[in-house]
Amino acid sequence: MMPVTIDASLCNSDGHCVRDCPASILIINEKGQAPVVNPKKAKFCINCGHCASVCPTNAITLNAFADQQPVPYTTENIADYASVEAFFKSRRSVRQFKKTPLTIDEIGELIHLSAYAPSGHNAQPVSWTVLNQPEKVQELGALVIDWMAEMVTTNPAMAEKMFLSAIVYAFKNGSDIICRNAPAVAASWAPTVGITPDLDAIIAATHLELAAHGKGLGACWGGYVLLAAKFHKPIRDFLGVPEDHSLHGVMLLGHPSVKYHNAPPRHKAAAEKSGERYIFPARKNEH
Ligand SMILES: Cc1cc2nc3c(=O)[nH]c(=O)nc-3n(C[C@H](O)[C@H](O)[C@H](O)COP(=O)(O)O)c2cc1C
Structure with missing residues (x-):
């Protein structure tokens, strides 16, 4: 089956889809006619939907998503830069959560x-x-602590560098620095081998963090879970990550029990000329 269906009666033959297809699978055989899928290239379609997205007359349907209607962009529902700026700046890593559970x-x-x-x-x-059961999130945290406690004895140099014995001590005394008593966790994972699976899973987690903020929910990366999961199989097993997959994102989630009033300061990006290039160097925080 061809990846897309083009309704010639709706097509105005403007060629937008042909030019925008990243895999160049569409061709217009004769000026003024609707494009068709080049049968030799059909297999290169990545189902990105750009052809349908760029078509002003909704003449194109992705066959894999034939059950979904196109959702038009409108100027009202696209955030302007000021809104995006306010949204980005108002996102915080939330580490204090209400007990209210989150539904699946x-x-x-x-x-x-x-x-x-x-x-x-x-x-x-x-x-x-x-x-999304707080007891399960606690169990996850406890598995991370198992690994940290093991590191304290088997790899004291690394444990010291990362303050692991202090974290273990705190956890055992009721302070959950691992999952921050979040009522829920969402963890992203992807095949170990692929095109860019590691990046895709990280980017997806970042999008989820922003989506949570948009919903008024709190989110925070669970970096300790990620670190421990790399070395400690019981964590990957607990999260159901298959052998040939890797964990890349862990997001602690819940309703925030804290309110932020200001955006914290950040270093200003400043360009430095370097030959024919400009570099915006990282302004590392001193710790
Ligand atoms: C990859 C990654 C791992 C992180 N791991 C943790 C973590 O384990 N625990 C935690 O409390 N915060 C964690 N954070 C949150 C950072 O500390 C936080 O982003 C940073 O302090 C800036 O604060 P902001 O996100 O509110 O701007 C992590 C952030 C990232 C991007």
């Missing part, structure tokens, strides 16, 4: 939105594991 549908909505993130070749290779 609430988290599923965020995951669905994160699928609009870019992915290499539009492969969309990202899977998610969701824990």
Whole structure:
């Protein structure tokens, strides 16, 4: 089956789809006619939907998504730069959560939105594991602590560098620095081998973090879970990450019990001329 169907009665033969297709699978055989899929190139379609998206007359349907109607962009529903700026600047890593649970549908909505993130070749290779029972989130944290406690004895140099014994001590005394008592966790993972699966899963997690902010939810990267999962298989097993997949994003989620009033300061990006190039060097925070 061809990847797209083009309704010639709606097509105005403007050629936008032909020019915008990243895989160049469309051709117009005769000026003024509707484009067709070049049969030799059909297999290169990545289902990105640009042909349908760029078509002003909705003449194109992606056959894999034939059940979905096109959703038009309008000037009202696209945020302007000032809104984007305010949105970015008002996002904080939230580490204080209400006990209110999140439903699987609430988290599923965020995951669905994160699928609009870019992915290499539009492969969309990202899977998610969701824990929305606080006891399960606690169990995850405890597995991370198991690994940290092990590191304290087997790799004291690394443990010292990362303050692991202090974290273990705090956890055992009721302070959850690992999952911050979040009521839910969403973890993104992808095949170990692929086009850009690691980046895709990280980008998807970042989109999910922003989506959560848009919903008034709090989110924070669970960096310790990610670190520990790299070395400690029981964590990957607990999250259901298959052997040939890797974990790339862990997002702690919940309703924030904290309110932020100001955007914290950030270093200003400043260009430095370097020969024919400009470099915006990282302004590293001193710790
Ligand atoms: C990859 C990554 C891992 C992180 N891991 C943790 C973590 O384990 N625990 C935590 O409290 N915050 C974690 N953070 C949040 C950062 O500390 C936070 O982004 C930074 O302090 C800036 O604060 P902001 O996100 O509110 O702007 C992580 C952030 C990133 C991007």
